[in-house]
Amino acid sequence: MAGAGMSQLSPRWAAFLCLFAVLCSLFMPGVAVKENDFKKCDQSGFCKRNRAYADNAVALGSEWKAPYKIPSELASFKDGQFHATILKTIDEQGNTVQLPITVSFLKSGTARVTVDEKKRQDKDIEIRHNSGARKERYNEAEKWTIVGGLDVDTDAKISHEGETGIKIQYGPNLAFEADITYEPYSIEFKRDGVSQIRFNDRGLINMEHWRPKIEKPEPEKKEGEEGQEEKKEEIIDVPPSEDEGTWWEETFGGNTDSKPRGPESVALDITFLGYEHVYGIPEHAGPLSLKETRGGEGNYAEPYRLYNADVFEYILDSPMTLYGAIPFMQAQRKDSTVGVFWLNAAETWIDITKAKESKNPLALGIGAKTNTQTHWISESGLMDVFVFLGPTPRDITKSYAELTGTTALPQEFSIGYHQCRWNYVSDDDVKEVDRKMDRYHIPYDVIWLDIEYTDDKKYFTWDNDMFKDPISMGKHLDQHGRKLVTIIDPHIKNAGGYHVSDELKSKGLAVKNKDGNDFDGWCWPGSSHWIDAFNPAAIKWWSTLFNYDKFKGTMENTFIWNDMNEPSVFNGPEVTMPKDNLHHGGWEHRDVHNVNGMTFHNATYEAMLSRKKGELKRPFVLTRSFFAGSQRLGAMWTGDNQASWEHLGASVPMILAQGISGFPFSGADVGGFFGNPELELQSRWYQAGAFYPFFRGHAHIDARRREPFLLAEPYRSIITSALRLRYSLLPAWYTAFYHANQDGSPIIRPLYWTHPSEEGGFDIDDQFFVGSTGLLVKPVVEKDKRTVDIYIPDDEVYYDYFNYKKHATTKGKYLTVDAPLESIPVLIRGGHIIPRRDTPRRSSQLMKFDDYTLVVAIGKNGQAEGELYVDDGDSFDYENGQYIHRKFKLEGSTLSSTDAEGRDIKSVKEGKWLKLMHGVSVDRIIVIGAPSSWANKKEVEVESEGKKTSVPLEYHNAEGGRAAYATIRRVAARIGADWTVSFA
Structure with missing residues (x-):
């Protein structure tokens, strides 16, 4: 990395050595970040000054x-x-x-x-x-x-x-x-x-x-003293005790930051x-x-x-x-x-x-x-x-x-499972991964391409040797209801004849250095320039690059990943851009650094909206860097984690922190980006990832291939089960995203957020509720762990989600739950109704018109509530009323479905999707904690749209700790209509 000795090298050689050092670190899994490459407070002039100011105030006391x-x-x-x-x-x-x-x-x-x-x-x-x-x-x-x-x-x-x-x-x-x-x-x-x-x-x-920088006149020198002292600088309007050493210039790691404003x-x-x-x-x-x-x-x-x-x-x-x-x-x-x-x-x-x-x-x-x-x-x-x-x-x-702002309502595919690594090496490789996921009946929605798909790290291009026919690849995925995500970063390779670079420079849309020239730094392509996405003209130009006739090889099922947008500059101070660089409007980079990533994310989001006139599909753009407001634009992930149990454990509080901070569409690289997870760790990580709002498996270029179909049994089946659980619960997840879009509420929720009266839960960050579903999840994040202790924050009844076991719980106490390797500790809180789609499919698109199952967990008061929000999952037609939003309620002996917003659904002019949804019904209802008075019932009455029908009920007595439950089959009540089921 850049050190004192590098100042003697030419800028280009110094940059090359910096790049080489960074790449060595990146390509050697197990080499952790060097803390010394990043500032501590004492190495940041303004932080040190203000901490000293605070120390002085505290010392003086009254x-x-x-x-x-x-x-x-x-x-x-x-x-x-x-x-x-x-x-x-x-x-x-x-x-x-x-x-x-x-x-x-x-x-x-x-x-x-x-x-x-x-x-x-x-x-x-x-x-x-x-x-x-x-x-x-x-x-x-x-x-x-x-x-x-x-x-x-x-x-x-x-x-x-x-x-x-x-x-x-x-x-x-x-x-x-x-x-x-x-x-x-x-x-x-x-x-x-x-x-x-x-x-x-x-x-x-x-x-x-603000203060002027005053140069002190040179003192008179005695004979023989010429040249011995340099010109001194003096600052006025400040107490002499203040530390002036970093006011006008500051050096760290061989990089000097000029500070023209002091x-x-x-x-x-x-x-x-x-x-x-x-x-x-x-x-x-x-x-x-x-x-x-x-x-x-x-x-x-x-x-x-x-x-x-x-x-x-x-x-x-x-x-x-x-x-x-x-x-x-x-x-x-x-x-x-x-x-x-x-x-x-x-x-x-x-x-x-x-x-x-x-x-x-x-x-x-x-x-x-x-x-x-x-x-x-x-x-x-x-x-x-x-x-x-x-x-x-x-x-x-x-x-x-x-x-x-609130979380953008995502396309439904984006809350399914994403399969990624750095890198799938060819279009044939992508097709083969897709085929094998199907061969082993493993559901997924998206496959991703990292930087190696490009022609020599030039974005908006393809490596013609390895990705000879990207359109064929896109069509292959589309036939299976799947999507492609390609990476596009903000650094543009500084190469003559590369149309993106040529246009960026000719239009004057790059970030400038302190002298007003295009800033040149090093990233994956080597010498690079950076788009200045603060500039409205740059956003407009950026949008043109994503048009299908410009970004050839992309289709309507192609979406985008923005990485390195902090921005990452390999030879820059702290691996980022010099603070005295200049952005649109004359602002220094120091002023805008933390919002820089969001401006690039925004430019890409806007570009995806305008790829094709009249397309009007919701964008999906993943970002690594973000600021307050980034939630309006897409999803984020927690960056370059490691294949370790500790990083698995850390992912949960990190994602919870994102959710309560207004950016809930978040996830961590499942399996860990760096390194090779052992099979138990990989399995447990998929079980945890099935409850991340953003669910993506990702691996470093030096990591072994670890697609789920490559694993030996029982691990392949364990991971497949976790993926199928995610897909069956997609209706509940989509409903949670709807609420995040409406009011900013977290998608996975810590106990302090759901139970603000329960002080015992305020520092618990290894378990969470999923939306308002009543699902309480505690992922296993320790090796060889076969039980977990779940904190119970209230007096409600809790059932095991999978086997309906009724747990003996006490408010404010921990409940020990068995968690064998094939099991995910998930409880369902009494009083909730959860919508599911239970037919196994290979992608969310193929589930769009499947019937629903409702899981009713009866609370201590004999009641339960839940809801379902569903729309076409990809367009903006929901803004014109093209959606279904149902409220389910069990009260007394009646289960009902009504419009959650009190709309007169007959007054909604139905578009194509709503008409197709007429063929979608509630197929099955499972009632956990069913009262013994139902034991002799063989059927129940369903009333919907002016018709009454009798449908079969199967009652299962409580035994072995399992709660009694009832199953109602062939309900056949239209999901978008009002209906009641009478158990009287």
């Missing part, structure tokens, strides 16, 4: 007073917004800089606090630079992230106002309050009179103001009052309940870092940065959830500490509450924070989704 205040005469409130100016004192003479603040109270009940810096016009203090970078703070993160929810609540009102501050009531029934203190500046957010969140609680706010970080401490658990801020490979970061047993010594980077074979249980960043944090205590969203796209570090607080010093800790103290530090941009006061996890999720 003597510390943050130098930020609001003069009361500069404060006003009108039409739901508080406007003021914060004055920051910058020297002992009392000079100040002005920081305009706006607090907006939104109709959703969310509050937004934005602090900017007034642009200084004095020519004597103009920022001196030659790069062409913008001078103001980056203020366009909202443009990429926020899609709604910004309407101001004009009903918000002042409850108290004085010289020292102002109190403003807002939110539902004016139950929320913002108590703004003027000196020192702070804000306390309350719900129903109880304090929940406090800004600047410890006085750690710090906005590094220091401009923003930092704020946010305290969650009375909250012990905080969650979110993905992406990190650690527990769901976030750890403290200031050392101590079991804690981290480093802050959580958000700086999207290509981290291969990442280490576990670490706050180290990974591929994506969502600066959204939630805090949980019994029956209360709150959250903050730090809207900043620059490199960000977050410290977390916890402190006991007791009102009574004689109480010796009795009755003390825990406050979670967080310290947010970003390199540049605005201080822009949204505050959510809940009170439930669902409220927080919904409010966040209103701002940043």
Whole structure:
């Protein structure tokens, strides 16, 4: 990797050696990421400065007073917004800089606090630079992230106002309050009179103001001293104690970052009052309940870092940065959830500490509450924070989704199983894998192609020797109802005669270096340029490249994978792009780094929408890098994991963290990307993967072939069973995705989210519920494990999903469940109804018009509810009412199906798909926990669409721990119609 000695090499040779070193690491499974290749806080100038600032404040204790205040005469409130100016004192003479603040109270009940810096016009203090970078703070993160929810609540009102501050009531029934203190500046957010969140609680706010870089004149030198001293630089307007060493330039790993704007970080401490658990801020490979970061047993010594980077074979249980960043944090205590969203796209570090607080010093800790103290530090941009006061996890999720959008409703095939490796070597190889999956009756929906399908790593081309007839390959897959995904990355090979490269350069659509020239770096193709997807013209041009006549060899069943979009630059600082590169609009890369991957994802999404005029199919685009809002565009996966039990275990909390952070369409490489999983590990991973929202098997180019059909028995059958379980439950999964699309709710849900009153579940992250189905899953993630302990969060009855065993459960206790290798620990909570399709098929497309089975798990109260959402699975016709949404309810002796939205279904003008669905019915109903009064019944009455029929019922008595259950066959009630089944 780049080191001090490489500075003596030519840039091209240095780049080559960097590329060689990276490739060596990539091609040697078992060589874990070198932590030294990525910064620690002490190696990041702005993080180190702000941590030192915090240490100084804490050391001074009550003597510390943050130098930020609001003069009361500069404060006003009108039409739901508080406007003021914060004055920051910058020297002992009392000079100040002005920081305009706006607090907006939104109709959703969310509050937004934005602090900017007034642009200084004095020519004597103009920022001196030659790069062409913008001078103001980056203020366009909202443009990429926020899609709604910004309407101001004009009903918000002042409850108290004085010289020292102002109190403003807002939110539902004016139950929320913002108590703004003027000196020192702070804000306390309350719900129903109880304090929940406090800004600047410890006085750690710090906005590094703009300042000129002043060159100190050379001192007079005595005779003989010429040339002995270099010219010195001096900074004005700052206390002499501040560390100035990384203000204007910073070096790491042999790369130097010029900083034409100087220091401009923003930092704020946010305290969650009375909250012990905080969650979110993905992406990190650690527990769901976030750890403290200031050392101590079991804690981290480093802050959580958000700086999207290509981290291969990442280490576990670490706050180290990974591929994506969502600066959204939630805090949980019994029956209360709150959250903050730090809207900043620059490199960000977050410290977390916890402190006991007791009102009574004689109480010796009795009755003390825990406050979670967080310290947010970003390199540049605005201080822009949204505050959510809940009170439930669902409220927080919904409010966040209103701002940043919800998960795109995916094509149905994309929630099936995806078969991938780096790389299938030819179109014949692809066809043979497809045939063998069929030969062994293994269902799957998609086969993937990594970078080797291209002509010499030139995207939008094919290797003519190995992929001689890609159209034939696509047609072969289409005949079996399957899709193809090809990889397209943001780096464009710098090669003459390559039309994409030639157009990128001639149109001026590439990212620029600090001097305004096209940035040249190294990635898989070698010398490369990067598309600047912040530029609307670049997005428009990018879209043309995906047209079928341009990207020859692709068809309607071809979809896209965006990798390396952090962006990954093999010879760049921390394997990414220099921060002083320039993007559209003159913004430095440091301002936009964490949103960069989303802009490329967005460009590809837009391109897929316009491949063919009138096609209007939903895109499927997988991304590795992401930011808040990326959920609107497709799916993500957790990157380059390893074939180890530890990585299997880590995948569950990582995916749960994505879900609660607004990006639930997520998964991990099943089997592990690097290495060769033992057969037990591979089997257990498929069983876990069957419950990932995004379910893909993937392997490194050096890994052995491990398609499921290659495995010896019993492992092949074990994996096939897991895949068939996934496919049978696709109706339930699709319904869960529908809800994620509607309100942002997680697809797999941790216990704190589903049971916010049950404190014993707040730090549990190895089991989860699937949507609102009542399925409680705990994957086996340890070698030779044949039982699992499942935490039971309520007093409801639980049944084994597979054999209907009725478990003796106790709220707040663990239940031990047998988990032999061929078994997945899955419970079904009483009171739920689950839709399935039970006919085995080889792809989801071939299941589209199969009949349904309903599984009814009767609750303690004798009732059960569930629902089904279904549409054509690929078009946008659902936006015009072309869908079926049913609510199923067992109440008393009647099971009914009604429209979940109360629509008059007869008023919906039916298109082609809805008409075809007239032939689809409920074929079978299984009732678990059937009452003994049904024991002598031989038939039940079904009433639907004006007709009554009698259908057979089979009753099975309880025995051997299994609950009694009943099966009703040949129900033949149309899935889209109202119907009832009477057991009376």
